Amino acid sequence: MDLPSLEQIVQYVIYGITVGGIYALVALGFTIIYNATDVINFAQGEFVMLGAMMMVSLHSTAHIPMPIAFVLSILIVTAIGATFERLAINPAKNASVITLIIITIGASIFIRGLALPIWGQDPIPATPFSKGSPISVMGAKIPLQRLWVLGTAVLTVGAVHIFYKYTIVGKAMRATAINRVAARLMGINVRRMVLCSFALSAAVGAGAGMAIAPVTHASYSMGAMLGLKGFCAAVLGGLGNGIGAVLGGFIIGVVEHLAIGFAPLGYSGYKDAVAFIILLAILFIKPSGLFGISRK
Amino acid sequence: MNDKKPYLRYLPVMALVAFLLLFPAISRNRYYIGVMTDVGLYTIIVIGLNLLMGYAGQISLGHAGFFGIGAYCSGLLSVKLGISPWVTIIAAVIFTAGFAYLIGIPTLKLRGHYLAMATLGFGEVIFVVLSKLDWLTGDTSGLLGIKPLSIGRIQFDSDFAIGQYSLAWIVALAILILSLNITDSRVGRAFRAIHGSEIAASGMGVNIARYKIQVFVLSAVYAAIAGGLYAHFRWFIGYPTFHLKTSIKLVTMVVVGGLGNIWGAVLGAILLTWLPEWLTAAAEYDIMVYGILLMLVMIFIPDGLAGRFSKLVERIMSRDTGDFPSSPDMQVEESD
Numbered sequence: 359m360d361l362p363s364l365e366q367i368v369q370y371v372i373y374g375i376t377v378g379g380i381y382a383l384v385a386l387g388f389t390i391i392y393n394a395t396d397v398i399n400f401a402q403g404e405f406v407m408l409g410a411m412m413m414v415s416l417h418s419t420a421h422i423p424m425p426i427a428f429v430l431s432i433l434i435v436t437a438i439g440a441t442f443e444r445l446a447i448n449p450a451k452n453a454s455v456i457t458l459i460i461i462t463i464g465a466s467i468f469i470r471g472l473a474l475p476i477w478g479q480d481p482i483p484a485t486p487f488s489k490g491s492p493i494s495v496m497g498a499k500i501p502l503q504r505l506w507v508l509g510t511a512v513l514t515v516g517a518v519h520i521f522y523k524y525t526i527v528g529k530a531m532r533a534t535a536i537n538r539v540a541a542r543l544m545g546i547n548v549r550r551m552v553l554c555s556f557a558l559s560a561a562v563g564a565g566a567g568m569a570i571a572p573v574t575h576a577s578y579s580m581g582a583m584l585g586l587k588g589f590c591a592a593v594l595g596g597l598g599n600g601i602g603a604v605l606g607g608f609i610i611g612v613v614e615h616l617a618i619g620f621a622p623l624g625y626s627g628y629k630d631a632v633a634f635i636i637l638l639a640i641l642f643i644k645p646s647g648l649f650g651i652s653r654k
Numbered sequence: 655m656n657d658k659k660p661y662l663r664y665l666p667v668m669a670l671v672a673f674l675l676l677f678p679a680i681s682r683n684r685y686y687i688g689v690m691t692d693v694g695l696y697t698i699i700v701i702g703l704n705l706l707m708g709y710a711g712q713i714s715l716g717h718a719g720f721f722g723i724g725a726y727c728s729g730l731l732s733v734k735l736g737i738s739p740w741v742t743i744i745a746a747v748i749f750t751a752g753f754a755y756l757i758g759i760p761t762l763k764l765r766g767h768y769l770a771m772a773t774l775g776f777g778e779v780i781f782v783v784l785s786k787l788d789w790l791t792g793d794t795s796g797l798l799g800i801k802p803l804s805i806g807r808i809q810f811d812s813d814f815a816i817g818q819y820s821l822a823w824i825v826a827l828a829i830l831i832l833s834l835n836i837t838d839s840r841v842g843r844a845f846r847a848i849h850g851s852e853i854a855a856s857g858m859g860v861n862i863a864r865y866k867i868q869v870f871v872l873s874a875v876y877a878a879i880a881g882g883l884y885a886h887f888r889w890f891i892g893y894p895t896f897h898l899k900t901s902i903k904l905v906t907m908v909v910v911g912g913l914g915n916i917w918g919a920v921l922g923a924i925l926l927t928w929l930p931e932w933l934t935a936a937a938e939y940d941i942m943v944y945g946i947l948l949m950l951v952m953i954f955i956p957d958g959l960a961g962r963f964s965k966l967v968e969r970i971m972s973r974d975t976g977d978f979p980s981s982p983d984m985q986v987e988e989s990d
């Protein structure tokens with residue numbers, strides 16, 4: 359077996375970091391909703407897919423300029439997230455957490471099923487954010503879109519952080535996450551915060567989808583695997599811990615890509631199992647995650 | 655009411671048997687008999703999953719994995735070693751039970767949706783492993799040349815649809831009756847207690863960890879039995895059958911039929927296996943229909959079709975006798 363060269367290792371790490379950025383955003387989306395509702399939103403990956411598909415439709419098909427298409431896509435997917443909360447989560451009043459989780463599983467299948475006839479089965483290529491030849495880092499060639507992916511991830515995480523820290527809605531959402539009853543006593547409309555969390559989570563997911571689409575192509579089924587990996591990341595970082603979720607995403611991205619690099623020939627197909635093995639390992643060793651505080 | 659008239663419990667079983675006996679005569683269509691055979695296999699898995707989800711309150715998104723292990727184990731043993739399928743199915747069931755036990759010990763310590771994730775995680779790992787088994791099966795898409803079950807000269811191959819149908823349903827009925835008895839036993843009450851409140855149950859002396867692992871292994875065993883039968887009913891098994899999609903389909907069957915209701919499992923399996931047959935025009939979108947169904951049932955009738963139905967029956971019965979209607983969860987049972 360040939361060990362990968364240094365350039366290859368650098369390449370794997372950088373690719374891992376960029377894809378990890380997407381996992382990080384998906385994980386962040388999980389965390390936002392989990393903190394507001396205790397629910398794991400299994401439809402998180404579908405927000406990513408919708409973001410990618412909207413971008414393809416608005417920019418490549420309808421020829422709307424990139425920045426406008428970007429903003430429009432985010433707005434549309436945010437609206438879809440809010441609608442989902444109003445139509446499916448809100449009406450199930452007093453439902454148990456298991457019931458709500460099953461509803462989100464249903465929603466995820468439904469959205470995917472709806473996307474299939476609209477956008478078809480084949481992956482659709484998406485336009486990169488900017489033209490240009492790949493840049494060279496320590497001998498490894500990095501396509502520009504990979505940097506955009508990383509940039510989008512960092513900017514989005516920053517924006518969410520500022521939103522939580524400095525806006526009144528963000529502060530109310532944090533209060534809801536910490537203690538729902540106390541938040542309600544302080545006059546916070548908890549149900550509206552749940553709505554906000556779905557909208558915000560959808561927006562974050564859409565951003566991830568638009569950034570990764572030029573790298574992997576957009577397809578109706580892309581959300582499933584990204585959702586699952588992001589979910590592994592959220593658990594790895596400690597469910598409910600935003601910073602942990604983001605770090606978890608990067609860790610899973612890098613480990614996964616290094617595993618492909620070091621895998622013996624013919625075993626790279628096991629790549630998709632890596633995230634789940636990490637997930638199982640962390641659940642068995644430290645279920646509260648790397649950065650989580652164990653809760654009763 | 656079950657305590658007063660024990661024969662009433664077997665009335666629905668009799669009705670089901672009557673229906674199953676009549677079905678081949680009425681349909682007279684090999685294809686439909688084949689679909690009904692699949693319903694039987696799904697019923698076996700869904701009953702187990704219902705015990706786990708509805709009675710013990712543990713969600714599993716990885717049951718297609720157990721189904722797959724059962725199928726591949728039994729198929730591989732019979733193809734590679736030429737052992738009789740009857741023996742290999744038993745071996746596959748034992749292997750799956752051991753596997754579920756090993757997974758269950760650490761997994762079931764986790765609560766709520768952590769279990770959902772863990773089961774989803776290992777379901778996905780099993781799927782990836784099954785999809786890369788070509789070095790063992792000699793074929794990239796699955797396992798070929800699986801021998802049919804046979805008794806003497808009679809072979810239960812795909813040409814003998816009615817034989818497969820009978821065999822599947824004999825096993826399904828045995829499991830149905832066994833499971834009905836389990837839910838009405840001491841163990842079943844312990845399951846329900848855990849579902850109600852883990853803390854209260856353990857306060858009452860229920861060994862939660864032990865019961866959880868038992869029901870988890872039991873549900874895996876059911877799935878492996880169905881998997882073994884499935885493999886030998888077909889000449890070929892392909893790994894896509896054991897995808898997360900199948901796990902979700904199984905969960906849909908449990909939920910639509912009714913969580914915590916064994917009969918719901920039968921109802922869910924029948925409805926959701928026939929649904930794609932009725933929706934042939936929209937065959938590609940059957941998974942979307944599962945999605946809508948899951949959402950609608952959970953939002954509007956969280957106790958499922960069978961749950962709704964049994965409440966209705968109970969209301970009518972209690973009107974007759976003048977008793978107060980009582981929910982089965984709250985019922986105090988004095989005698990065993």
